[in-house]
Every structure is written in structure tokens, then in C-alpha cells.
Amino acid sequence: MSAVDATGRRTGQLNTGNLNRTPPRPQTQSTPPARPADNAPQTRVERRQQERADARAAAKSGIEGMLGHVASEMASSDNAVVKSTGEVLQMVLDSKAQVGNLQDIQQLLKDKGIEPAKIEELSKAGVISRAFNVAQGAIAATRFADLAQEAVADPSKLKDGQFLGDLMSQMGKTTEGVLSAMELISKTPFAAKIPGIAGLIGGVAGIVSDIGSMKDGASASEIVSLIGNTAGTLSNAMTVLAPATGGTSLAVAAGLKGISLAMDGVGFVLNNSEKITEWGKNAWNWITGKS
């Protein structure tokens, strides 16, 4: 393949988006993930990495706080549908996603004093299951981000079947969460802002179905490309949905596009490396619990 150059070096214009260019480091060997040794004095680079890690931890705690805040606000709403949605979000968050099924949630809603008839109505309208998926999706997105950080610390994990399977699993749950949020919006007056919302939802539902129907023994490239395609399709959907979300879905779209780019890149690298034998099958076995 002409894309892989075993000997030569290429030059090209550097587009850094108006950022100052850092002088390139002489290429000597592969760059290992920088990890400060125990008890070693911190260099400037190590200190910067530590600061970045601290900032990330603070941001993560802020994100969890934000989700808790939204759940709490929804749970105190006068609107019965919003209130129940908030209660479900809170339950899933409080249980760290250990509430595993709708029966448990319905019971918990009863315990919260919501009338059984109302719970029944909400269930039939799909509110409870979708709120559950939205909360699970938020937790899965958090886990996905954690896994991505692990890949930064140790990029060889991107060659590990179990790791990749976990990444795919979290992307699948995140996608279901986004799909459920779209379905909830489709039942509100805001849906009128998106003329083709039903088709949009159908497209994302198709992706969720694809994730669930991958064949046993799927190859590494199939798994990597499925994550990339899922993120890419979802990114497009989030862009189209922007008028109904006040533009807030555009940030999700940007993140998803980056994920699709990165996964395409991972697939490309692995397809041009000799180290991928059988790990796709292992990943699939892990996902399906067959290992």
C-alpha cells in the first residue's frame, strides 16, 4: 500500500491552527508514555503532566457534579414526566449504575411515592427505560473517557483485545444513551425543529442494532471500524439535532467526530502492523463472555 513508507521521509506544510509551532524533536526512537518514576525528582515535563492530570480529575468531578445537579433539578420539577426522569437519573447515579433492570427502577419510584398508575403510564410511554439509558450512557461516556486516558498512558492497550472490547462496549452504551435522549426529545414540541427526526433516530437505532449483531469472531478491523462508524454516524446525528438542543449537541458531535477519526487511525495503524493476529476474535469473545 502506497500509504505506508518503509524508508522515506515526507515533508509537508504544518497547519497548527494559528498556534505557535514547537520545534520538532529529533526522531530517535518511539516515545514511551512518560511516567514519573517513584520518588524521582519531578522534571518540568513531569510537573506539567501532573498538573494536566489534576485538571482532568477536577473536570471529571465537575462533570459528575453537573450530572447530579441536572438529575436533582429534574427530580424537583413540578412536571411529572421530568420529575420521574430526574428520579431515575438519580437512582442510577447513586447506585453507580448497579440498578440493573426496569423492575428495580419501578419499585424504587414507588418507594419515592410516585403513584403506580403514573409509573405504568410513564413505562408505557417509554420514559422510564429511556431515562435509565440516558443515565447509563452518561456513566459509559465517563468510562470511555477513562479508558481513553489509559490508552494515552499505554498506547499498546489499543492492541489488546479485552481493552478494545471494553471500549466498544462503553461506546455502545453511550450510543444507546444518546439514542434515548433523541427519542425523548422526539416526544416533545422541540421535535418540530427537526423535520427528519424520525429518520435520524432510525439511523442511530440501526447502529445500536449493528453493535448487537456483530458476528462471532469479528476481526480487529471490524471492531475498530464499528466504533469509528458508530461515533461518526452519531456525530452527524448530533449536528442535525442542534436546533432542538439549543446547539448543545454540537459539542457531543465534535467529540464524536474526534473519536471516529482516532479509531480510523488506530485501525489503519493496526492493519499495517503484524501484531494483530487473533486479537479481534479475542475481543469479541470477551464482549460475548465466551472467553
Add this chain to the structure above:
Amino acid sequence: MAKITYDALLEQFAKRSSKEEAQKVLNLSLMRLGLSPQGSYTPDEALQINALILADAAEEMLQGYMGMLPSLKTAMEAGFDLSPDEKK
């Protein structure tokens, strides 16, 4: 071992976005890793480049997801069709 060129990675990324956007993402990752955009990379280096892009994108997605939830609340408060859902 075969190296992966800058152009090859860029070409791959540009399948999902504009070339300019792909270039920006790739170059920022290279800069943070101290790698030159004028060379080719080992598979491990290329994986590291992608891992960094993935991590940044995952954080952006996560923050976007959380930021979208208040809009969901607003939409649902505007009215919600409680007619039975055939799918669920």
C-alpha cells in the same frame, strides 16, 4: 518494521473531516508528543498519536453529553407526549 507516514495518517483522518481540520488535529497531537510532522512514525508512535486524539475527543464527548442534559429537561418541560410507545 514499516513506518507510517504523516501523509498516510492525514489521508486517513481526512476521510472523516476536511483536510484542514484533520491536519489541525494531527499536528496538535504531534506537537504534544514532540514528534515531527516531517517524518514517518513507528506503529507504536502512530498508536500514541491516535490515543491522544482519542482521549481529547472522549473528554469533549463526555462534557458535551453532560451539557446537553439541561436541554433535554427544557424540552421535556415544554410538553411531553405520553401516548403509549409501541417499541418499549
